[in-house]
Amino acid sequence: MPYETAEEKEAAEGVGGYARPMPQSWLDRQKVEVAKRVAAADVVISTALIPGRAAPVLITEEMVKSMKPGSVIVDIAAGKGPDGKGGNCPLSVADQTVVAHGVTVVGETNLAALVGADASQLYARNVLDFLKLVLGKDGTFSVPMDDDIVAACLMTQGGEVKRK
Numbered sequence: 001m002p003y004e005t006a007e008e009k010e011a012a013e014g015v016g017g018y019a020r021p022m023p024q025s026w027l028d029r030q031k032v033e034v035a036k037r038v039a040a041a042d043v044v045i046s047t048a049l050i051p052g053r054a055a056p057v058l059i060t061e062e063m064v065k066s067m068k069p070g071s072v073i074v075d076i077a078a079g080k081g082p083d084g085k086g087g088n089c090p091l092s093v094a095d096q097t098v099v100a101h102g103v104t105v106v107g108e109t110n111l112a113a114l115v116g117a118d119a120s121q122l123y124a125r126n127v128l129d130f131l132k133l134v135l136g137k138d139g140t141f142s143v144p145m146d147d148d149i150v151a152a153c154l155m156t157q158g159g160e161v162k163r164k
Contacts (some may be wrong), residue, residue: 001030021050034058035036039066046088047076053082061100069102078107 003009007027022030038044038059044067048056055077064073077087079094086092091100092107099105108114133150134141145151155163 001033003027004029009013020130021053022088031060035063035066038063041071042068043072045076049077054082054089057081057086057088057090059128064089064091064103064105065101067103069103070104071102071107072104074106074108074111076111079109086087092150135157 003012004025008023011022011026011078022041031145042063044059050056058073059073059138067073073089073092075087075092077085078092081087081090081092084094087094087107089105090107091098093105094109096108097104097106097108112120130149130153133147134143136142143150143154143157145154156163
């Protein structure tokens with residue numbers, strides 16, 4: 001979402017990698033855009049949490065109703081909504097997978113424990129191999145642009161956005 005005010009931009013910067021509450025004007029614009037994308041999506045993964053607060057509702061029941069039957073929502077914030085219910089979607093149920101309006105809503109709160117050991121090991125190996133591309137044996141960091149993998153992963157460089 002583009003920022004329309006300095007207040008919106010300042011709030012979006014957050015602290016320590018966590019989101020902060022945004023002004024209502026920004027939230028209203030976001031809701032319209034999210035609704036469009038949710039209706040067109042087959043899978044939605046939501047992860048929004050603000051430390052010390054209930055998870056913000058980003059996917060309303062009306063948005064779920066707009067989704068195609070068989071679509072899936074994975075709500076990483078399940079169980080962290082108001083009163084410990086819901087999450088980024090109020091239809092989420094902590095540690096359960098439910099079907100609402102033809103949409104499967106996954107509310108598992110410990111997804112890492114559900115991933116197979118082989119998948120976890122494969123992911124870890126991929127991360128390690130990538131780090132070997134950008135870290136020298138002495139621990140120095142470099143970006144070898146002649147490496148196709150590194151070049152494809154580079155998002156910004158020198159203040160310039162390389163990928164959107």
